[in-house]
Amino acid sequence: MGTAQRKMVPREHGAYAELLFPIVCVVLGGAPTSSTWLLAIAAIGAFLSNEPLLVLFGQRGTRMQRDESDRAKRVLLIFSIVALGAGIAGLSLASTQVKYATLVPLLLGVTLMMLAVQGLERSMFGEGLAAVTLSSIAIPLGLSAGLGRTVTVAVALLWLTTSLLGTAAVRLTVARTKARSQEELGRVAFKRAALVLVSSVTILLGVVGLSGSRGGLSILAAAIPVALVVLGVAALRPTARRLRLMGWSLVAANLCSLIAVVTTLKIIQDFSAVEPALPFPMF
Numbered sequence: 001m002g003t004a005q006r007k008m009v010p011r012e013h014g015a016y017a018e019l020l021f022p023i024v025c026v027v028l029g030g031a032p033t034s035s036t037w038l039l040a041i042a043a044i045g046a047f048l049s050n051e052p053l054l055v056l057f058g059q060r061g062t063r064m065q066r067d068e069s070d071r072a073k074r075v076l077l078i079f080s081i082v083a084l085g086a087g088i089a090g091l092s093l094a095s096t097q098v099k100y101a102t103l104v105p106l107l108l109g110v111t112l113m114m115l116a117v118q119g120l121e122r123s124m125f126g127e128g129l130a131a132v133t134l135s136s137i138a139i140p141l142g143l144s145a146g147l148g149r150t151v152t153v154a155v156a157l158l159w160l161t162t163s164l165l166g167t168a169a170v171r172l173t174v175a176r177t178k179a180r181s182q183e184e185l186g187r188v189a190f191k192r193a194a195l196v197l198v199s200s201v202t203i204l205l206g207v208v209g210l211s212g213s214r215g216g217l218s219i220l221a222a223a224i225p226v227a228l229v230v231l232g233v234a235a236l237r238p239t240a241r242r243l244r245l246m247g248w249s250l251v252a253a254n255l256c257s258l259i260a261v262v263t264t265l266k267i268i269q270d271f272s273a274v275e276p277a278l279p280f281p282m283f
Helices: 002-007 013-029 034-048 050-056 062-093 096-116 124-136 138-144 149-178 182-209 217-236 240-277
Strands: none
Touching: 013 034, 013 124, 013 138, 013 149, 013 240, 034 050, 034 062, 034 096, 034 138, 050 062, 050 096, 062 096, 096 124, 096 138, 124 138, 124 149, 138 149, 149 182, 149 217, 149 240, 182 217, 217 240
C-alpha cells in the first residue's frame, strides 16, 4: 500500500524543485498575503493532480491504468478540489492585476497537461514548457506579495534560467552517455559548446548585476551558482551514472540562489521603504 501511494505523486524529482523554489522565494522575499498563500496551495494542488491524470490516460502503463484507476480518480478528485477551492478563494481576495497575471501559469499549465497526456512531457519541448510554466507561478504570487512588476518578472526569469540550465545539463549528460556514432558525438559537442556559452553569459550578466543595480539584473545575479555548476558539468563531462550526484549539486546551487535572491529582495524592499523619506535619491 505504501508503494502504491508513492506512485500516485509526480515522479519527476526535478519538477518539485522547479515548483517549490519560486514559491518559497516569493514567500520569504515578499510580504505574502492571504491571496498569496491560497494561490500557492492551488499551484501545488494542480501540480500533484498531474500524476493521477497520467495514470488514468495510461501514461504510466496499461497495468497501472487497469489496477489503479479507481484510486487515481479519488486522488485526482482530492487534488482538483484543493486546487480549485484554493484558487477561487485566492483570486477572490486578489487585485485585478493578480487575476490577469494568473492567466499566464493557468494557460501554460493547461497546455503542459495536454502534452503530458500524450506522453510528450519528457521531450525537449515538454521539459522546456514545464520550466516556463512552473517558473511563471512566481508572477501572480509575486504581485500578490507586493514585489512589483519589474521585480516579479525578474524573479520568474531567474527561476526559468536556473531550470533551463539544469535541464540542459541533465539532457546533455544523458545524450553523451547514449552517443555511439561520430555524428551523435558531434551533436553532443555542439550542445556542450552552446551550454558553455549560455552559462558563461549568465555568469557575466550576474556579475554586471552585482555592480550596483537594485532590481532586474541584481536578482538575475542569483543564477550564478547554478550557472557555475552547469559550467562544471559541461567541462567535466560526467556519465549518466553521476546523475544523482549532479542532481544534488544542482539542488545545492539552487539553495544558494534562493538565499541570494531572498536577501536581494529584502534589500530592495528596505531601500524602497527608506528612499521616499530622504530629501535626495539614494542612487
